[in-house]
Ligand SMILES: Nc1ncnc2c1ncn2[C@@H]1O[C@H](COP(=O)(O)OP(=O)(O)OP(=O)(O)O)[C@@H](O)[C@H]1O
């Protein structure tokens with residue numbers, strides 16, 4: 001029997017995008033939360049989305065997770081144009097979201113949290129299978145969780161983030177979106193979560209990470225997309241951009257410098273006084 005050649009998994013980030021957004025606009029009445037936004041994510045690539053408060057980051061996450069329908073624009077997933085009208089649509093496609101509040105149940109243990117609402121077994125819960133699967137997932141992520149039978153309330157912030165990420169992987173996603181995964185964490189826990197994001201990349205997931213922290217972005221992202229006032233304000237390779245340049249793109253300081261300079265160049269070219 002002839003078998004198709006196994007394709008090399010694309011880790012270049014330059015081609016074979018699993019997810020592409022084109023011209024995404026989302027308005028709430030008179031408020032334009034997103035205007036004409038483009039974004040590409042490849043397998044095995046970590047794309048950070050940065051921007052000031054109100055820049056549209058959460059709105060973009062909500063458009064991709066089926067919470068908000070875009071007003072216009074197209075979403076292409078694995079080569080086909082798709083409509084993501086509900087969270088179930090996003091899950092079916094393979095777009096998983098870890099929301100900022102994590103949505104874990106404090107009083108339930110790790111296994112119970114992982115399988116909440118999707119318990120294995122036709123009629124009753126298969127406790128053993130769920131525990132085995134839990135360990136499998138946590139091991140793949142090299143997660144530092146001492147036992148899966150302890151209530152989430154007694155875990156550290158980094159461990160909780162780990163549980164939330166592990167849960168998002170149960171539906172076999174292609175894309176994992178993390179909203180501010182390190183915002184509430186200390187130094188060691190942040191490092192733990194950044195390691196986890198590296199594991200996701202190694203396993204070939206496309207990762208979208210919303211962040212306010214330039215150090216985290218530079219530690220783990222391949223590319224960084226800047227949103228400003230709901231619009232694209234630059235996409236950079238992390239290896240080619242300084243934190244100052246990123247901050248300038250986020251705050252709009254680059255508008256001034258860049259536009260003034262190009263205006264000046266234009267004026268010189270026309271022979272006008274600069
Ligand atoms: N449901 C909504 N109804 C009306 N306006 C909204 C709604 N959701 C977001 N907006 C507006 O859209 C803009 C973008 O908001 P969004 O929450 O996406 O920003 P953000 O980049 O996530 O900011 P932050 O860093 O503060 O979380 C803001 O002006 C916000 O007030």
Ligand SMILES: [Mg+2]
Nearest residue numbers: 054057058059
């Ligand atoms: Mg937000």
